[in-house]
Structures are given as C-alpha cells and as structure tokens.
Amino acid sequence: MAIVLAADGFSAAMLVLTGVVGILVAIYGSASQTLTGGPWFWSLWLLLLAGLNAVYVSADLFNTYVALELVTVAGVALVALGGGAAQRAALRYLLIAVLGSLLFLLGIAFVYAETGTLTLVQAGLRIDGGTTLFVALGAMTLGLAVKTALFPLHSWLPPAHAGAPAAVSPLMSALVIKASFFVAVRMWTVLAGESAPVMLANAVGAVGAVGTVWGGILALRQTKLKKVIAYSTVAQVGYLFLLFPLVVAGGPNAAALAWQGVLLIAVAHGLAKASMFMAAGSLAYAYGSDELDVLRGTASRLPTASMAIAIAGVSLAGLPPTLAFVGKWQVLRASLESGQWWWVPVLLVGGLLTFAYIGRVLAILLDSHGDDDRGGNDGERTNQVAVRVPVRMQWTALVLAVATIVLGVRSLEVADLLHVTLMGGEQ
Numbered sequence: 234m235a236i237v238l239a240a241d242g243f244s245a246a247m248l249v250l251t252g253v254v255g256i257l258v259a260i261y262g263s264a265s266q267t268l269t270g271g272p273w274f275w276s277l278w279l280l281l282l283a284g285l286n287a288v289y290v291s292a293d294l295f296n297t298y299v300a301l302e303l304v305t306v307a308g309v310a311l312v313a314l315g316g317g318a319a320q321r322a323a324l325r326y327l328l329i330a331v332l333g334s335l336l337f338l339l340g341i342a343f344v345y346a347e348t349g350t351l352t353l354v355q356a357g358l359r360i361d362g363g364t365t366l367f368v369a370l371g372a373m374t375l376g377l378a379v380k381t382a383l384f385p386l387h388s389w390l391p392p393a394h395a396g397a398p399a400a401v402s403p404l405m406s407a408l409v410i411k412a413s414f415f416v417a418v419r420m421w422t423v424l425a426g427e428s429a430p431v432m433l434a435n436a437v438g439a440v441g442a443v444g445t446v447w448g449g450i451l452a453l454r455q456t457k458l459k460k461v462i463a464y465s466t467v468a469q470v471g472y473l474f475l476l477f478p479l480v481v482a483g484g485p486n487a488a489a490l491a492w493q494g495v496l497l498i499a500v501a502h503g504l505a506k507a508s509m510f511m512a513a514g515s516l517a518y519a520y521g522s523d524e525l526d527v528l529r530g531t532a533s534r535l536p537t538a539s540m541a542i543a544i545a546g547v548s549l550a551g552l553p554p555t556l557a558f559v560g561k562w563q564v565l566r567a568s569l570e571s572g573q574w575w576w577v578p579v580l581l582v583g584g585l586l587t588f589a590y591i592g593r594v595l596a597i598l599l600d601s602h603g604d605d606d607r608g609g610n611d612g613e614r615t616n617q618v619a620v621r622v623p624v625r626m627q628w629t630a631l632v633l634a635v636a637t638i639v640l641g642v643r644s645l646e647v648a649d650l651l652h653v654t655l656m657g658g659e660q
Contacts, residue, residue, distance in 0.1 A: 237352050239292035242650030243496060247415055250500055251285045253636075254407045254507045257629045261511050262400035264623035268514060270314025270398035277314075281307035281404060288412045294341045294351045297416055301337070305330045305380065308409045311401045312393045319396030326389040329379055333413075336376030343369035344424065353423050362428030371433055373420050378437075380413035383474060384444025387467045394463035399514025402459065406466045407507035411499060414473055421477055434481035441474030442579040449586025453593065458513045458523040461590055462506065468583060469502050469549060475564060475576055483571030490570060493648040494563030500647065501557035501637050505545040508633035512541040515626045525597050532598040537627035539598050544634035546591030548641075551584050555637045559644040 240248075259278065262269045269275070284303030291297040309330065313323035345351055347369070348359040360366055382390040390410075394402045421429055448468030455461045472495070479491035515538040516531055517523040532539035548555040561580055568576040640647055 236296055237292040238290045239354075240290050243415070243418065244289045246496060246500055246647065246650050247289045247411060248286060250411070250503045251282060251289070251408055254403065254503060254633070255282050257633060258400055258403050258507065258511070260625055261403075261514075261629045264626045265518070267518065268398055268400040268626075270311075270316070270401065274311065274314060274398070274400065277307050277311050278404070281311065281409070285408055285412055288415060292353050294344060294353060294356065297353075297419075298334070298338060298341060301380070301412060301416060302334060304409060304412050305334065308405060311404065312397045314401065315396040315398050317396070318392070319398075322389070322392035322396045326393050329386070329389045333376040333379030336372045336379070337416075338376075340369040340371075340373030340376065340420075343372070353419060357424045357426055360424065360428070362425075362430070366425060366428055367430050367433065370420060370425050370429065374417055374433070374437060377413045377417040377420075378440075378474075381410045381417070381470055381473075382467055383470055384440060384447050384467060387444070387448070387470075390467065391460055391463040394466075394510075395457065395459050399511070399517065402462075402510040402514070403507035406462070406510060407503040410466070410470065411503060414470070414499065418476065422480065429477075429481045431478075431482050434477040438475050438478035438576070441471040442576065443471070444468065444474075445471030445579055445583040446586065449583060449590065452590040453586065456525055458516065458525060458528060458594065459510070461525075461594060462509045462513060465509075465549065465587070465590065466502075466506060468586065469498075469506070472498050472561070472564070472580070472583065473502075475568075475579070478573060479564070479567045479571055479576070483567060483573065487567045487571035487573075490563045490567035494560045494565075494567060496650070497556055497560030497563065497644060497647060499560075500640070501548055501555065501560060504633045504637050504640075505548040505557070508541050508545040508630045508637075511626070511630035511633070512538040512545070515622050515630065518626065519620050519622045521620070525594070529597050529600045532595075533601065535622060535627065537631050538622070539595075541627065541630035541634040542591075542598070543595055544631070545637065546587070546595065548634070548637035550587040550591060551580075554641045556641040556644055556647070557637065559641055559648075563648075 284300050284307055287300035291300050309323050309327045313320045343365055344356050347365045348356045350356050379386045445468050448464050452461050452464035476491055476495040480488040513523055516528055519535060520527050548557045551558045551561040565577055565580055
C-alpha cells in the first residue's frame with residue numbers, strides 16, 4: 234500500500250512550530266551536557282522531530298499510527314535521560330502511552346472494517362454516522378487524550394517533566410502533546426466531519442473544561458517551578474479540547490471562529506511553554522534546584538530568564554497583544570455565536586487561575602528581600618548562584634517568549650493558514 238502524504242494550513246503551522254522550537258532547543262541544549270542528559274539526546278532529538286513531521290504530513294491512518302509511535306518512543310527515551318526518578322517516570326509514561334496506542338489502533342480497525350480503506354479523506358467520505366463511527370471515534374479520542382495528558386489522564390506528565398533534562402521538557406510540552414492533539418483534530422474534522430456525534434463532542438469539551446480548572450488549581454499548589462509549568466500544561470490542554478463541541482454543535486460561523494482560536498492557542502502554548510521550561514532550566518542550572526524557595530529573589534541575578542517567564546506567563550494568561558489573547562477571544566466569540574455560553578466562564582476562570590500561579594512565581598522571583606529572610610543562609614545561597622549561565626540559554630527562552638507578542642500582532646496571517654484544508658476549499 235502506498236504511503237499517502239498531504240498537508241494543509243494546520244499542518245504548516247505545526248511544522249513551523251516544530252522547526253522553530255526544535256532549533257532553539259538545540260541551541261539551548263548545546264550550552265552544556267547537563268541540559269541534555271548525555272550525547273544520546275541528539276539522536277533522539279532527531280528521531281522526535283522526524284516523527285513529529287511525519288505526523289503532520291501523514292494522510293492515512295496506519296502511517297499516522299506509526300508516526301505517533303515514533304514520537305512516543307523518542308519522548309520516553311528523552312525523559313529517561315534524566316536518570317533516577319526520571320527513568321521511573323519514563324516507564325510510567327511508556328505504559329500509559331502504550332494503552333493510548335492500543336485504543337487508537339482499535340479505532341483504526343473499526344474504521345477499516347467499515348470503509349475498507351486507511352486513507353483518511355476516503356475513509357471520511359465512506360463512513361456513515363452511527364454506532365461504528367461513535368465507537369471508533371470514542372476509542373481513538375480516548376487513546377489520543379492519554380497521549381495529550383488531558384485530565385484525568387494526565388498523571389504521567391508532571392513526573393516526566395520534573396525528572397527530565399532541562400532541554401527535554403520544552404520538547405515534551407511544546408511539541409509532543411501537540412502531535413496527538415493534531416491527530417485528534419484530524420479524526421474529528423476529516424474522518425467524522427458532519428457525522429461527528431454531538432454527545433461525544435460535549436463530553437470531550439466538558440472534560441477539557443474540568444481539566445482547565447483542575448490543572449490551574451494544582452499549579453497553584455506546587456513548590457517546584459517545573460511542576461508549576463507542568464500542571465499549567467494540563468490546564469492549557471483543556472482549552473484545546475473545547476474545539477470539538479464548538480465545531481460539532483455550533484454553526485459554520487462559530488466553527489470557523491473556534492477553529493482559528495484553537496490553532497492560535499496551540500501555537501501560542503507551544504512557544505510560551507518552551508520558553509518557560511527553558512527559562513526554568515536556566516534558573517535551576519544556576520541555583521542547582523528549581524525549588525521556588527531557593528529561587529526567591531533571582532530576577533535581579535538572571536533578569537533575562539525571569540523576563541522570559543514573565544512574558545510567556547502573560548501570553549498563557551491571555552493578555553493582549555499576545556497570540557493567546559487573540560485565540561481565546563476567538564473561542565469566546567465562538568461560544569457566544571453558537572449559544573454555548575457555558576464555555577465562557579471556563580475561559581475566564583482558567584485565565585484568572587493562570588494569573589494567580591504565574592503571579593505567584595513572579596512575586597517569588599522578584600522578592601528582593603529573599604536573602605534577608607534567610608538570615609544565616611546567605612553564604613550558602615551566594616555559592617549556589619556562582620554557577621555562570623551561558624548567555625544562549627537565557628536568550629533562546631526570551632526569543633520564544635517575545636515571539637508570542639510578535640505573532641499576536643500578526644495573528645491574522647497565522648489564522649489565514651486555516652483557509653487551506655485537506656478536504657479542499659476554505660474553512
């Protein structure tokens with residue numbers, strides 16, 4: 234069977250995001266072997282990028298499955314480079330990801346049995362709405378939700394981030410989870426299309442809404458910077474899954490708004506999370522820990538990394554003129570346009586929680602009295618700060634953070650990418 238490849242606007246946006254983040258992470262990781270966990274990082278980094286690119290251009294179900302497995306294998310191995318606790322987290326990630334893969338493969342089997350083809354567009358044209366589509370789409374969505382760390386299937390993600398090398402966490406949060414979400418979007422919009430079950434779409438949206446709130450609350454309770462950012466990912470993933478009820482149960486105008494909004498949020502999240510994890514890695518590299526108490530007052534010593542966290546945090550919270558603001562505004566408009574007003578409080582509460590945990594982190598980093606509060610520990614703290622952070626570690630993080638603002642100003646061009654679809658015509 235021939236390998237079928239295709240690309241559309243969504244593919245183009247994710248390919249560019251992968252390339253930009255991948256290159257900057259490579260520059261960041263080249264500063265020290267401590268950041269990468271060893272020389273094996275580079276081979277795995279290439280394997281991961283190859284798998285991601287394959288996901289974004291694959292136009293048949295089986296090759297999509299194979300590409301996702303490449304991403305999973307590379308991701309697990311990259312996390313394991315952290316050693317110790319990271320290897321246990323990697324094993325947990327592997328076991329959970331395999332379960333997700335089996336569910337996705339089960340859905341593919343149902344689709345093939347019904348349509349006799351694995352080509353995505355052809356399967357979408359042949360499959361009828363009914364029990365087979367409901368079961369297949371449900372199984373694939375559940376499997377992909379596991380890989381995307383959608384609440385309550387997110388338990389593998391925070392430990393993986395906490396133990397992974399500093400150059401791995403940006404790849405995991407910004408890129409790896411986007412691949413499975415990308416495939417989920419393909420299944421709903423190209424395979425299911427107008428036959429997508431409304432009840433299942435609403436259930437997925439409800440789970441995403443709960444995840445947005447739950448992830449934000451857990452981020453507020455963390456004492457380590459990387460875990461704050463990891464649980465923030467759980468919260469931000471919830472926004473992405475609001476796409477399905479808005480597209481399936483809304484009218485054409487609401488669907489177009491939601492489609493644009495979620496793409497912009499996905500790109501903004503990728504840039505901001507890569508920036509935050511790289512900046513957190515810079516702070517941990519300097520201080521030997523990412524404990525928030527240890528990092529108190531560090532903004533005066535590492536202003537570039539701290540600025541990156543601040544700008545990326547503003548983007549995640551959805552303040553203008555960042556890209557995420559435009560995306561959330563479009564999703565809010567889609568909610569009102571479709572009459573699904575109950576998603577609006579989710580957007581507002583999620584934004585307030587983001588303000589809260591980002592504000593807490595920034596207050597700690599800007600606390601100029603941190604050293605005075607420690608009394609006799611001043612000498613020990615000074616020794617911890619003595620490690621010099623290479624300039625490129627901080628500046629790569631800041632570049633990605635600033636990109637969320639630049640793209641926010643030019644958001645129309647990003648949104649226009651969606652006019653090209655796999656099915657032909659305009660969105």
